Each structure stands twice: as C-alpha cells, then as structure tokens.
Amino acid sequence: MDYLDLIEQLQVAADTKVVFLVMDGLGGLPLTPDGMTELEQAHTPNLDKLAVRSLCGLSTPVAPGIEPGSGPGHLSLFGYDPLVYEIGRGVLEALGIGFDLQPNDVAARGNFCTLDENGLVVDRRAGRIPTETNQRLVEKLRTIELPGVQTFVETVKEHRFVLVLRGEGLEDGLTETDPLVTGKPQLTVEARRAEAEPTAVLVNRWLAKAHELLAGGRPANGCNLRGLAKDPGLPQMDEICGWRAGAIATYPMYRGVAKLIGMDVLATGDTIEDEVETLKGHWADYDFFFFHVKKTDSYGEDGNFPARVEVIEHVDHLLPDILALEPNVIVITGDHSTPAKLKSHSWHELPVLLWAEDMRPDNVTQFGERPCMLGGLGHIRHVDLLPLAMAYARRLKRYGA
Amino acid sequence: MDYLDLIEQLQVAADTKVVFLVMDGLGGLPLTPDGMTELEQAHTPNLDKLAVRSLCGLSTPVAPGIEPGSGPGHLSLFGYDPLVYEIGRGVLEALGIGFDLQPNDVAARGNFCTLDENGLVVDRRAGRIPTETNQRLVEKLRTIELPGVQTFVETVKEHRFVLVLRGEGLEDGLTETDPLVTGKPQLTVEARRAEAEPTAVLVNRWLAKAHELLAGGRPANGCNLRGLAKDPGLPQMDEICGWRAGAIATYPMYRGVAKLIGMDVLATGDTIEDEVETLKGHWADYDFFFFHVKKTDSYGEDGNFPARVEVIEHVDHLLPDILALEPNVIVITGDHSTPAKLKSHSWHELPVLLWAEDMRPDNVTQFGERPCMLGGLGHIRHVDLLPLAMAYARRLKRYGA
Numbered sequence: 001m002d003y004l005d006l007i008e009q010l011q012v013a014a015d016t017k018v019v020f021l022v023m024d025g026l027g028g029l030p031l032t033p034d035g036m037t038e039l040e041q042a043h044t045p046n047l048d049k050l051a052v053r054s055l056c057g058l059s060t061p062v063a064p065g066i067e068p069g070s071g072p073g074h075l076s077l078f079g080y081d082p083l084v085y086e087i088g089r090g091v092l093e094a095l096g097i098g099f100d101l102q103p104n105d106v107a108a109r110g111n112f113c114t115l116d117e118n119g120l121v122v123d124r125r126a127g128r129i130p131t132e133t134n135q136r137l138v139e140k141l142r143t144i145e146l147p148g149v150q151t152f153v154e155t156v157k158e159h160r161f162v163l164v165l166r167g168e169g170l171e172d173g174l175t176e177t178d179p180l181v182t183g184k185p186q187l188t189v190e191a192r193r194a195e196a197e198p199t200a201v202l203v204n205r206w207l208a209k210a211h212e213l214l215a216g217g218r219p220a221n222g223c224n225l226r227g228l229a230k231d232p233g234l235p236q237m238d239e240i241c242g243w244r245a246g247a248i249a250t251y252p253m254y255r256g257v258a259k260l261i262g263m264d265v266l267a268t269g270d271t272i273e274d275e276v277e278t279l280k281g282h283w284a285d286y287d288f289f290f291f292h293v294k295k296t297d298s299y300g301e302d303g304n305f306p307a308r309v310e311v312i313e314h315v316d317h318l319l320p321d322i323l324a325l326e327p328n329v330i331v332i333t334g335d336h337s338t339p340a341k342l343k344s345h346s347w348h349e350l351p352v353l354l355w356a357e358d359m360r361p362d363n364v365t366q367f368g369e370r371p372c373m374l375g376g377l378g379h380i381r382h383v384d385l386l387p388l389a390m391a392y393a394r395r396l397k398r399y400g401a
Numbered sequence: 402m403d404y405l406d407l408i409e410q411l412q413v414a415a416d417t418k419v420v421f422l423v424m425d426g427l428g429g430l431p432l433t434p435d436g437m438t439e440l441e442q443a444h445t446p447n448l449d450k451l452a453v454r455s456l457c458g459l460s461t462p463v464a465p466g467i468e469p470g471s472g473p474g475h476l477s478l479f480g481y482d483p484l485v486y487e488i489g490r491g492v493l494e495a496l497g498i499g500f501d502l503q504p505n506d507v508a509a510r511g512n513f514c515t516l517d518e519n520g521l522v523v524d525r526r527a528g529r530i531p532t533e534t535n536q537r538l539v540e541k542l543r544t545i546e547l548p549g550v551q552t553f554v555e556t557v558k559e560h561r562f563v564l565v566l567r568g569e570g571l572e573d574g575l576t577e578t579d580p581l582v583t584g585k586p587q588l589t590v591e592a593r594r595a596e597a598e599p600t601a602v603l604v605n606r607w608l609a610k611a612h613e614l615l616a617g618g619r620p621a622n623g624c625n626l627r628g629l630a631k632d633p634g635l636p637q638m639d640e641i642c643g644w645r646a647g648a649i650a651t652y653p654m655y656r657g658v659a660k661l662i663g664m665d666v667l668a669t670g671d672t673i674e675d676e677v678e679t680l681k682g683h684w685a686d687y688d689f690f691f692f693h694v695k696k697t698d699s700y701g702e703d704g705n706f707p708a709r710v711e712v713i714e715h716v717d718h719l720l721p722d723i724l725a726l727e728p729n730v731i732v733i734t735g736d737h738s739t740p741a742k743l744k745s746h747s748w749h750e751l752p753v754l755l756w757a758e759d760m761r762p763d764n765v766t767q768f769g770e771r772p773c774m775l776g777g778l779g780h781i782r783h784v785d786l787l788p789l790a791m792a793y794a795r796r797l798k799r800y801g802a
Binding site: 029030033034037058062063064065066067068069070071072082083086087089092093096339341342345346347348369370373374378379 | 404407411454759760761762763764775776777778779780781785787788789790791792797798799800801802
C-alpha cells in the first residue's frame with residue numbers, strides 16, 4: 001500500500017529527531033552454507049548493545065525476489081513505493097554523476113554503439129570503449145546546437161554518457177532509440193503524448209547531428225538514447241512528513257535521490273568520520289537525517305568480504321558518536337543487499353534495527369541477518385519504516401475517531 | 402500487490418531448473434490441542450534434512466482467513482493473485498472433470514433443482530439426487546439443439562453438471578439463474594455487456610428446452626446455471642517467466658489449471674512413483690516443473706489422519722529421487738490446508754520450504770507447521786513464492802538503476 005497521502009494528513013510537528021543510518025548494500029551472505037554473513041562476522045559491540053534495546057527484523061526493499069537498483073532501494077526507505085514513484089533512467093544516470101538537474105530538464109542515458117554500413121546496430125556498447133575515448137567523443141557532441149534549447153553532454157564511463165536538454169516547454173514521454181538487439185536499425189524517438197512532440201523533434205535533430213559527427217569512427221560510430229525522462233516531480237518529504245530533512249552522503253547518486261525528494265544535501269567530506277562531523281554540525285538544523293555509508297556496497301560489488309566486514313566495524317566504532325547526539329529514533333539498515341559472494345546487488349532481505357523510546361524490545365542480542373529473522377519487527381517492507389519511525393518520533397496523530 | 406507485469410519486464414533467461422512440489426492440502430491440524438499435525442507426526446527424514454539447509458516459513462494462499470478452492474490455491478502458487486485473476490466457476494467445474502475446454506467455449510456450472518407448481522425453487526439441489534439419476538437426466542439434456550452452436554452436457558456428481566456451449570461469437574458476461582434462496586422463481590440469464598446479448602438468448606433458449614424435458618420429474622424437475630464463463634485468457638506463464646513449464650499431476654482439475662496458464666501438461670500414471678518417472682523423463686525439456694500430489698488432500702477431505710501421514714511419508718521417501726535431478730530451486734508446500742480434523746479445505750497457513758544456493762539457512766530442522774512458524778521466510782504469501790524462486794534461479798534482472 002502506498003500511504004504517503006495518509007502520512008501527510010496525519011503528520012504533526014514534534015521536537016524530535018530521527019536518523020536513518022543507511023549502510024548501502026548491508027545485507028550479505030555466508031561464503032559457505034554454514035558460514036557467517038559479513039555483518040554476522042563483523043565485531044560490532046555497539047550495534048549489538050543497541051540491538052539488545054531495539055526492535056530488529058528483516059526488510060524487503062521493493063517486493064520479494066526483486067533486486068533493486070539504488071534508486072528504488074532508497075525511495076522505498078524514504079516511504080515512497082518505487083513501483084508507484086518511478087524515476088527514469090536518464091534522471092538516475094544524471095544524478096549518478098552529480099549533474100545538477102533542474103526540474104524541467106529532460107535527461108537521457110546515452111550509449112555509444114557500433115553501426116554497420118547499412119545502419120544496423122552490431123554492437124550496442126561499441127566494445128565498451130575506454131572512458132578516455134568516450135570523453136573525446138563527448139567533446140564532439142557538445143558542439144551540437146539546438147534552437148532554443150541548451151544541451152549538456154557528460155561522460156559517465158566506457159560507452160555510457162548523459163544527454164540533458166534544458167529549455168522552455170520540454171516534455172518527457174518519449175520512446176527510446178535502442179533496438180535492444182543487434183542486427184536491427186536504430187529507432188526514431190517518438191512522442192507518447194502529443195505535448196512531447198516538439199521535444200521528440202529536437203531529440204531526433206540532435207541524434208542526426210550526433211551521427212554526422214560520429215560517422216567513420218571505430219568502434220563507436222553511433223549512439224542510442226534511453227530512458228528519456230524529467231525529474232518525476234516526486235512529492236516532497238518536508239510536505240509529507242512535516243520535517244526538515246538533511247542528507248549526508250559522499251556519492252552523487254545518493255545526494256541526487258535525496259535532492260529529488262526535497263532533502264537538503266549537506267556538504268561533507270569523503271570519510272565516514274567527515275559524515276559524522278557533518279551530522280554533529282547540523283544537528284540543530286534538521287529533524288530527519290539520511291546518513292549514507294557507501295563502501296559496504298562498493299566492496300560488495302568487488303566481492304571483497306573482509307573489506308565489507310571492516311567497513312561495518314568502522315561504522316560500529318563511530319556509532320557511539322551518533323548516539324551521543326541523542327536521536328529520538330534511529331533506524332539502521334541498507335537500501336538493498338550486496339553480498340560479497342554475489343558481487344552484485346541482490347533480492348535478499350536486509351537486517352533492520354529500530355530504536356526509540358516506548359518500544360517493546362525483542363530478544364535479539366546481535367545485529368545480523370540470522371538473529372534478525374527472529375526479531376520483533378518480523379518481516380517488514382522498506383516503505384513501512386518511515387511511518388514507523390514517525391510514529392515513534394510522535395509525529396503522527398490519530399487516524400479516525 | 403500484483404506484480405506479474407514487473408516479473409515479465411525483469412525476467413531473463415538462465416540455465417536453471419525450478420521444481421514446485423505441491424502436496425495438495427498439506428497444512429494440517431492436531432487432533433487434540435497438545436497433539437501433532439499430520440506433517441509433524443509423519444516420519445520425514447529427507448524433508449527434515451533438506452529443511453536444515455533451507456528457508457522455511459508459513460504461507461497464506463489468498464489472504465488471511467480465506468479458505469481457498471483448488472483454483473485460487475494453485476493460481477496464487479504460480480504467482481497469479483486470485484483476487485485479480487478470477488476463473489469462472491463454470492470453467493473450474495469443466496476443468497475439474499477433465500473437459501477439454503477451448504478458448505472460446507462458454508462453460509456453466511449446472512445444478513438440478515426442484516420447482517413447485519408455481520415455478521418457485523423449493524430445493525436448490527434437488528435432494529442431492531444420486532449420480533446415476535444425474536447421468537440419466539444429462540442424457541436427456543444432450544438432445545437439446547441450438548442454432549449454430551454445439552452443446553456439451555456432462556455429469557459432475559449428485560445434482561451437479563457442466564454445460565458447455567461451443568461456436569462462433571459466444572461471449573461471457575452473463576448473469577445466473579439461481580435465486581440463491583428457496584421460495585423464489587428462477588432468474589432469466591441476462592447479458593451484462595451488449596456483446597453477450599446473443600449468447601444470453603441462446604442460453605435462455607437452452608434452459609427453456611431443458612425445463613420442458615425435465616418437467617414432471619421428481620425431485621429434479623428443473624435446473625439452474627451458475628458461473629457462466631469463458632477461459633479468462635490468463636497471462637501465460639512462459640511469457641511472464643520466460644521459461645518452459647511442465648505440469649505433472651494425476652487429477653483433471655490440476656492439469657486443467659496448469660493448462661489455463663500455458664503449462665505443458667505431461668502424460669503420467671496414477672502413482673507418485675509414476676509422477677517421479679515423468680519428472681525424470683522430461684527433466685531436460687522444461688525449466689519449471691509443477692509436481693502435484695493429490696492424496697494429501699483427498700485423505701484430508703475424508704478425515705483420514707493416518708492416511709495423510711502415510712502419503713507425506715511416501716513423498717518423503719521419494720524426495721531423494723527428485724533431489725538427485727539437482728534442481729537449482731525447490732519449493733515444497735501445498736495449495737491450501739486440508740486438516741483431517743476438519744474434513745475440509747481450511748484457511749490455515751501452510752508450511753513452506755525453499756531450497757536454493759545462496760540463501761541464508763534458518764534454524765528450522767524439522768519440516769512441520771510449528772517449526773515453520775520460526776522459519777527464516779517468516780509469514781509469506783503464496784504469490785510471493787514464484788518471484789522468490791525466480792530470483793534464486795537467477796531469472797530476474799535488477800529493477801531500476
């Protein structure tokens with residue numbers, strides 16, 4: 001159920017503070033069937049001490065079996081059902097490189113590709129060209145001018161780039177050019193809605209010029225545009241929850257997602273210590289803090305089990321500094337699982353810990369996947385964590401008489 | 402939530418095999434408050450050994466408190482929310498007797514009834530006439546001819562029969578004739594949609610002739626038609642999941658439900674051993690196998706607790722033969738509970754076991770209702786089992802970036 005409307009109706013002001021400590025990709029797997037997960041193996045005396053006083057459980061980010069990207073994983077943590085509130089790939093790609101997307105920009109994910117002499121796509125990724133080649137080609141594409149519209153072209157990496165169109169009257173609701181299989185011609189961008197027709201014309205004009213500039217190159221002699229989208233105009237968190245929300249994250253993607261829902265993105269440094277300092281420095285300014293730790297995920301993607309254990313131990317070491325600020329509610333979890341064993345995001349449930357006053361502590365004495373299976377929160381969904389945290393923070397009034 | 406659309410978007414090919422071992426009516430009840438259920442009492446060393454390495458839990462077929470029929474119980478196992486994807490009673494009744502329903506057939510469930518001299522229904526089941534009487538009356542009804550349409554009339558049992566109309570342009574969306582209470586006249590079949598008007602005329606003509614033929618009989622001198630429906634045209638499993646699905650079941654109803662969603666129904670014998678042989682024989686041909694065991698349910702309906710225990714032990718005995726095929730994912734559960742104590746389907750949750758690689762085994766060491774209460778799958782819904790199985794079979798790609 002999507003109940004942001006209900007939350008918005010019921011929210012009341014309170015002098016309470018809520019922290020969501022998000023260890024990206026927190027959920028793990030044992031390397032052998034009888035082994036321990038990264039979190040279980042980590043020496044986490046502070047998390048375990050907190051678990052004793054808390055409610056623990058396992059949480060599903062999107063739906064059972066669904067492996068979420070970072071966008072859906074975080075939206076759900078903030079109470080937005082990602083199946084209801086979709087963010088286009090172009091927008092996510094722009095956020096991922098820290099592009100300062102404006103509300104009416106149309107962003108597309110671009111892929112350099114290889115076309116044969118008949119214009120058929122023979123390699124959808126142009127052999128994953130080096131990022132340096134990408135940068136050189138992007139310089140060329142930046143010379144393309146469109147009437148009445150600013151264009152931005154930015155390298156992501158390898159064959160991937162971002163195209164952003166900025167100007168009056170741009171609309172999304174556009175089809176993609178990638179035929180998705182090789183041996184087929186590229187598609188023309190078409191408007192799915194009449195209002196998007198002029199934007200489709202502009203994008204096709206840009207594509208025609210891009211292909212003139214890329215012609216003759218090898219292996220990248222063409223490009224495709226996918227996920228052409230605007231900022232979806234998500235409901236803003238301050239209006240829904242009635243609180244001032246601050247985001248502390250070191251990576252562009254997470255800062256971008258926070259910005260999309262109206263959080264203030266706070267300047268911080270590169271380390272978790274920097275992030276803790278930022279939290280302390282802004283403690284008086286906000287009611288809700290999104291505190292993001294990236295490296296649990298990065299080392300998961302790398303398949304580096306011991307490094308994940310170390311990052312978790314590092315967070316555990318800094319936890320007392322966060323608790324010393326005396327938040328009224330703290331939720332500790334991740335956006336999705338990234339088990340080192342799989343070197344990838346996965347669909348597995350995540351351990352979650354919720355501490356606040358006036359709860360009924362369960363019997364969990366260690367913060368880990370297996371102990372959380374028997375936790376008092378049970379099996380929960382990410383979208384339910386925000387309303388629960390608001391309730392424990394005394395920020396929701398009674399529903400009905 | 403119904404997320405078959407999402408599954409279809411995310412499915413990818415993989416060289417993996419999934420088995421759903423469905424013991425019909427598996428969930429049971431203790432005969433005395435301190436007793437054991439059928440599954441708990443059964444000696445199941447192989448199931449228990451597998452449980453040690455698996456995730457266990459309890460699953461709700463449709464919704465809490467809802468006692469499902471076989472149709473909804475199975476649809477939900479296959480990922481179709483039965484509250485979204487309804488199958489008409491006429492279709493289910495036809496499937497239940499193994500009638501080879503075609504996509505444009507309109508099927509109705511028929512009930513012989515008793516009418517008084519004023520045409521009011523005085524017994525909606527005609528005193529549950531013997532099946533032999535039913536067969537004699539059905540012979541009469543088979544003589545009815547309709548213009549441009551073939552009709553089939555088939556005995557089910559006692560007062561129940563099936564009527565199927567076959568021909569061009571037949572439509573469903575028809576009302577029923579049974580007033581549902583006694584002392585009222587029968588209703589005329591009406592079209593809920595304009596396109597169904599000609600079909601309503603045909604059905605009413607058939608009914609008029611049927612009443613001429615039945616007039617004067619005792620106690621069955623009339624009949625009612627209910628649940629007039631066509632094959633609902635359910636989304637096909639191969640398209641949703643991207644796999645080849647084979648069904649191994651000995652009873653018509655389950656073969657019929659499997660056929661409705663596009664599984665190949667495999668020829669097999671009458672015993673569970675025969676079904677295992679069929680599984681072995683077709684192992685290379687399919688990615689997903691629905692393996693149905695009927696007698697756990699039949700003996701439940703009979704109230705035969707020890708016979709249910711024996712069937713479960715029989716399945717346990719054959720389990721190693723199934724595991725020897727090395728499925729990548731195996732799910733063991735039922736479509737609903739049929740406790741011998743109740744002699745009926747029931748609303749109780751069902752024990753469920755999911756084994757695959759890359760899971761976090763829980764602490765359950767015995768496959769039974771009470772041990773499963775504390776299992777790592779928690780309390781789950783049937784419709785979530787298929788997406789979970791697909792995820793563990795590496796057949797779902799990431800959702801969102």
